[in-house]
Amino acid sequence: MSSNNANRKVRRAVKPQRSHGKARVETILVAAAEVIGDKGYDRATMAEIAERAKSPIGSLYRFFPNKEILANALLDRYAVLINAAFDAIDHVASDLPVETLADTLLELMVNLQTETKALASVLEANAKWTKRPKFPELFLQRLIKVLRHRAPELSANDAQNVAAVLMHNLKTMRAITFGKGIATGPDVAAELRLMNRLYLLNRLTPNRK
Amino acid sequence: MSSNNANRKVRRAVKPQRSHGKARVETILVAAAEVIGDKGYDRATMAEIAERAKSPIGSLYRFFPNKEILANALLDRYAVLINAAFDAIDHVASDLPVETLADTLLELMVNLQTETKALASVLEANAKWTKRPKFPELFLQRLIKVLRHRAPELSANDAQNVAAVLMHNLKTMRAITFGKGIATGPDVAAELRLMNRLYLLNRLTPNRK
Amino acid sequence: MSSNNANRKVRRAVKPQRSHGKARVETILVAAAEVIGDKGYDRATMAEIAERAKSPIGSLYRFFPNKEILANALLDRYAVLINAAFDAIDHVASDLPVETLADTLLELMVNLQTETKALASVLEANAKWTKRPKFPELFLQRLIKVLRHRAPELSANDAQNVAAVLMHNLKTMRAITFGKGIATGPDVAAELRLMNRLYLLNRLTPNRK
Amino acid sequence: MSSNNANRKVRRAVKPQRSHGKARVETILVAAAEVIGDKGYDRATMAEIAERAKSPIGSLYRFFPNKEILANALLDRYAVLINAAFDAIDHVASDLPVETLADTLLELMVNLQTETKALASVLEANAKWTKRPKFPELFLQRLIKVLRHRAPELSANDAQNVAAVLMHNLKTMRAITFGKGIATGPDVAAELRLMNRLYLLNRLTPNRK
DNA sequence: AATGAATGAGAATTCATTCAT
DNA sequence: TATGAATGAATTCTCATTCAT
Numbered sequence A, B, C, D: 001m002s003s004n005n006a007n008r009k010v011r012r013a014v015k016p017q018r019s020h021g022k023a024r025v026e027t028i029l030v031a032a033a034e035v036i037g038d039k040g041y042d043r044a045t046m047a048e049i050a051e052r053a054k055s056p057i058g059s060l061y062r063f064f065p066n067k068e069i070l071a072n073a074l075l076d077r078y079a080v081l082i083n084a085a086f087d088a089i090d091h092v093a094s095d096l097p098v099e100t101l102a103d104t105l106l107e108l109m110v111n112l113q114t115e116t117k118a119l120a121s122v123l124e125a126n127a128k129w130t131k132r133p134k135f136p137e138l139f140l141q142r143l144i145k146v147l148r149h150r151a152p153e154l155s156a157n158d159a160q161n162v163a164a165v166l167m168h169n170l171k172t173m174r175a176i177t178f179g180k181g182i183a184t185g186p187d188v189a190a191e192l193r194l195m196n197r198l199y200l201l202n203r204l205t206p207n208r209k
Numbered sequence E: 001a002a003t004g005a006a007t008g009a010g011a012a013t014t015c016a017t018t019c020a021t
Numbered sequence F: 001t002a003t004g005a006a007t008g009a010a011t012t013c014t015c016a017t018t019c020a021t
Helices: A019-039 A046-052 A057-063 A067-095 A098-115 A119-127 A134-150 A156-178 A186-204 B019-039 B046-052 B057-063 B067-095 B098-115 B117-127 B134-150 B156-178 B186-204 C019-039 C046-052 C057-063 C067-095 C098-115 C117-127 C134-150 C156-178 C186-204 D019-039 D046-052 D057-063 D067-095 D098-115 D117-127 D134-150 D156-178 D186-204
Strands: none
Touching: A019 A046, A019 A057, A019 A067, A046 A057, A046 A067, A067 A098, A067 A134, A098 A134, A098 A156, A098 A186, A134 A156, A156 A186, A156 B156, A156 B186, A186 B156, A186 B186, B019 B046, B019 B057, B019 B067, B046 B057, B046 B067, B067 B098, B067 B134, B098 B134, B098 B156, B098 B186, B134 B156, B156 B186, C019 C046, C019 C057, C019 C067, C046 C057, C046 C067, C067 C098, C067 C134, C098 C134, C098 C156, C098 C186, C134 C156, C156 C186, C156 D156, C156 D186, C186 D156, C186 D186, D019 D046, D019 D057, D019 D067, D046 D057, D046 D067, D067 D098, D067 D134, D098 D134, D098 D156, D098 D186, D134 D156, D156 D186
16 A cells, blocks of 8 residues: 555565464464455555454564565465475376366365465455566466376476466366355356366367367 | 535436536546556555546546445446347357357457456455445356357256356456466467367257266 | 444544653643634644644544544543532532632633633534533533532522523633633623622522522 | 635625525525534535525525635624614613513524524634624624613623623523523523523612612 | 536545654 | 554545636
8 A cells, every 4th residue: 555665675574583483473374364365455454464463563574574575475375285285186196087186176275275264365466566476386387297297198388278277277166165256156166176077088188089 | 524424315426417528437437447457446546547537536536426436337337348248149149059159258258358458357356345246246147148048958057057157267268368477378268268168068068968 | 445334443542551652642632622722623634733733643643543532532631620620619619608609610611721721612613523412411410519519409400400501601701701702801701700690699599589 | 624715805795686696695595504504614515505505506606706705694694683683672672671671682692593593603613714703793782782772871881791791691592592412491591581680680770789 | 697517735544664662 | 672652655535616618
């Protein structure tokens, strides 16, 4: 809302030395996720986040020098979870039937969402000003990796494009599962699952089509 | 001056009397679409919208008594275009092959976007406070209508769910076509088109499955 | 940012923690009394009050979250003084000749005015929107108490009505003493004192009438 | 609320030439009295006054070039009524018993109020910035005239001071009769009447005291 | 002359960020 | 070092007044 994005030293989230600090940072991130998830990035105030975290606002600023850095920390935290989830999938990807793989990938974001529920909204809010979209990049790379693992015959280009569509499907899945409005709910999720399966079957199965 | 939330007339966007005014309103709407599309609803300021429209702030408020009403006007304007687009499709829907219908629907939002460029982003911004999600509802209803027209054997429930997935595909198509980040571009759009075709073929063709 | 009238905490004047803050609040209150007393509630701007108090506008809002709360704080502050003044009178009321009591009461508001100069004007300004007229009520109750103390034979009803007239006399006394226009000045005050004495003598002395 | 009181040509309310215009002006004044009486001078908007008068805002400004002039016109209109009321009293003043005269004067403002109910609030609102307090002056002069008529032995000075107190009593009467808050109502009015009688009896009856 | 749309200075209020303690 | 009070730029919205039609 204010300004001063320019001529400011490059700053990052401070990594706390003491274990006490780590817990504090974790609490703040959880609080931030909740408040931002609830109100959206712009309407979430640093004061409310601090209050929800039962942390003095001064401490909050100690660890996260400004709101943007806090939001980015949220993303980083999310990235860790994503990597872990993909790591788990990587191990079994080649043994899974395509349909199962399709379903598994689709559920991935939902499962993450369950853990870090409100995080997602940060993404959209941030998308408007974040300079480096490293987060979607990571996501895409991990999807490409899974695809090439499962279907080595897929060209690099195809893998990239299929992964992109997949990524959008995951986003859609999240919206369908956690969204409040119209076009949500379990029945719609089932439809999406069907579409996703049809698509991956077509693209990952050599002799079809 | 102060509060007086009670006993205040219901406020709507004013329809300009003078012919000059109509152009002015149009200019404001375009400016609002651009600024909101660019910065998002919360970060878009009425002052910037006014400036972009080369309109004094007072005039802006004359036509749109507050920011929310302005955003709703944007939505209404978009709704008109959507209805027109669907009307055009309705006429030819039953004669089209499923694949063509699938592609046509998918392009719909892209075509709209071309005309009312940044409008779409208002939707998400608004989602946070809009009481009645009449806009997505409209979209969904029109999709259902097309589907039932083309595949009368589809149950009401199925039509609703398929339409929901379709709607998400349209959104995705918009993101892919106009998005700036990763996972965008013509190749990805082609993939999405493929998926969308596979899905509709499966759901709208009676004896397959 | 926008509305959110619901689910918002009840807002009150903040009590400053730091010792410096207490002086600041006092300064603001004095400045507010002066500016509001001078210009009236509506024409007094928060910016001018802040400036007069040599306080940044943000600080003003820190202590008094909005204009209405500031005005109420002014009233509360005044109420404390009034109570103290009446307490002092209560102790001697029964021993005073009626004429002296009459004069003493009449001077009360003038004395208060001397200390909290422009406070009074807030009352009228506030009359327009204050929900609970607790302040005049307090005044009236204290007057009733004095009257019944001094003349126990007065019925509750009579005491209430006499007190009401007395209260108006006090207001008049203030206007005469501090007013700028016509019908003010010491000679007029002397006349008012006479009238007030005549009236109380008539109402509080048992066997006259 | 805005400014520009300085360096502006001296302007007055335009006197309409046509009879149609006179009716229009009257309507506007009535509307202004109602709206200002209802909301207070500052919160009353020119637009609402125009609307209530069913007069285009442009017309309103034609007759009353700004808000202050409109308010002054309201006062002038009131003055005419006051003069008429005093004229009526002047004719009978010398024949009336003091008590009756006292009551008659006290009712005067109430009677006026009945006709131009909301006018009163303009006085206070205007008192803050009106340069020439000609209105209270008129009132006072007419009261002095009545007093000297009825009690020629009263010194000029005494007449002035008694009239001043009387004037305040009239104001009080108005507040008691039309006020909404505490210390109002018919019983309080009866008490005020008593006080007023006692006072005038004392001051206007030669051999008492 | 009459009208009411257009204007923009000014008012209240918020909140990210700083810094005295 | 930790805290939370203090700050002021930025934002939304109003309304007296003007002036094109």
